[in-house]
Amino acid sequence: MSRLRIGILMAVLVVLLAGCSNHQKGTEGSGTDPTEKVELHISAAASLTDALDDFKKTFEKEHENIELTFMYGGSGKLATSIDNGAPADVFLSASKKDMDTLEDKGLLDAGTRTDFTKNALVLIANEDSDSAVTSFDEINPSAFDHFVIGEPDSVPAGRYTKEVLEHLKLWGPLQDKLVLASDVRQVLTQVELGNADYGVVYSSDAFISDKVKVLAESDSSWHEPIVYPGAVLKDSEHTEEAQVFFDALQGEQGQEALAKYGFK
Template sequence: MFKKYSILTTALTVFLLAAGCSASQSSSDNEKEVTLTVSAAASAQDALEEIQKNYEKTHHNITIQDNFGSSGALQKQISQGAGADLFFSAAEDKFQKLVDDGDIAKKDSTDVVGNEIVLVVPKDGDSPVKSFDNLTDSEKIALGTPESVPAGAYGKESLTKLSLWNKIKDKIVYGKDVRQVLSYVETGNVDAGVVYKTDALISKKVKIVDEAKADTHSPIVYPLGIVKDTKHHKEAKEFYDYLQTDEAMKVFEKYGFTAA
């Protein structure tokens, strides 16, 4: 009798363990693999890539792919139906266009970080530019295309406020985004360039020679929103919330961003 009882107990234990493993496996299988596409301003690339890497470590079913570019170009892509789950813009007006058009719900949007505009020159070159004050001494100046690149628009505002725009506009070499502007300066193809402070800080080939005062341009704010047509709203909302946490903000600050 004892032997039969022992065999029954063992069989029951094995059954329960198997059932538990099966339930666990089933739960794991139900956690579907999701790829989120984030359309983001080029100036946020380094910070976002680190934040996303941290996020994926604890969210094994989530893969985040980025579409970096100028905020104006990204806004047009989303307006035309390009697949994106979240939009992280460097310009409020480009972002607001999507809100006004119904592509992003106001309740699914928020301002995350801020930035600054700086003047940079090649670190090892002999640029004549020492500050905005003597920018007219340069032969070529790099700037993002103001119509589509927020850093270019802010830069143009500052240069106009400083009564420099009309004096230097014929010397400007335009870039498709702020990273291209940075590249022009790094390679010495221009004497100086106007970029975000965050971009200048990640490059070892340029140095900051001046900063545009806040009262010379509109406030620089990076809004974040969930694209209405996302097929993964739950997962997009979770990452949207994570980008506003203290953990994510520490990374943003590490790369030179400020709290919005």
Template structure:
């Protein structure tokens, strides 16, 4: 009897020793595919909120953003920047890439719209309360986007042309490299007024909107998106676009005023 007990104890001990010495099986980490997204600066807040939501539902994909003026981003893509998805604040910049066969077929889609607004610092008590008065208002610095590379700057120029203000405001203009820089100029008081998108003004507590541009004064502010023809991760990029244009993506964009 004692021999049986001793034998049983030895067997159990042997099993424990073998188990302890065996290498532990570790779960294989999920391999993530990085999707590079070049996006208009005005989309920064909405896309930043979307990132963790998308990645939670797509554990094999991670999103990396590059924000800036749509014109500059398009130029970088033309020069070979490794971009999977382009989100533009203007049709013109997307058309440019399309003409050069840089967009993946049948992936282009319009996903948002915006408005152009005139802003001043929150504590301003000046007489600037309309676009029409910009030519005569007592201001020395009017911040706008650089027309050649920033869609908001082009729309602003169209407004000036429509109202006959181009010559009157020419020497007052301070140019930003993207619409968020224009916003910062007004927030800091470096400019007495500025022209940005309604969505940009919405996220700042340091500025106030004094006027909204009549849509007839400028071309429609439409945001197109597309997967790039040179993308190495086209399928995953399409998944992101499907999410952006789906119910969750639209709801988030709407939260930010798009």
């Protein structure tokens, strides 16, 4: 075979090998391996802790390719963290205000926002308390030492509580009695431990504790409606899987899990 023919064949071979290599790289770089597990980061209000931890078991069993990681806290602080770039695929808020903040900044995946559950506000005391109070308007600031609530600026339950106390003209008289907590579960814990005479939490929080008793439920007209909006976040790298999770939470099994823990 002449040197010219050998040279031509070698050149053709190099071109073919390069083409195969580029095709392989293109195939490897397209799409996601369907067998690869996707981890979703869910930023959720602290009051949802027990219901979501329960729902996680059912959801992951039925969606083996999705792993859920929850970050619980006060809705205001979670919204601030998301705004500052904290990784999250779904935000489940305990208040409209904190979800509005993210929506106004264009951080939600358009069209995914939905209210998925409701709650109520209750006045609680330690299980051993001998308090005779049966209504929020019976609270006597001079009759006790400590009243624990969520921080109104960052904890929705605290914000709703402030609205109730202002409506009843008790916000001012209670100022030297108030203890502010960073989320609603800290309020519950302080009352459970006996560190506060009274506290205000959601009915779902009181529902899961056998160390406190509910003295009264707030009139819903005394505060803004307690609705829980959720949404997929615009910067999520797994919007499809995030929507699958949020749809499931709004479905029969998700709503059963929420109802099981006192949500409405």
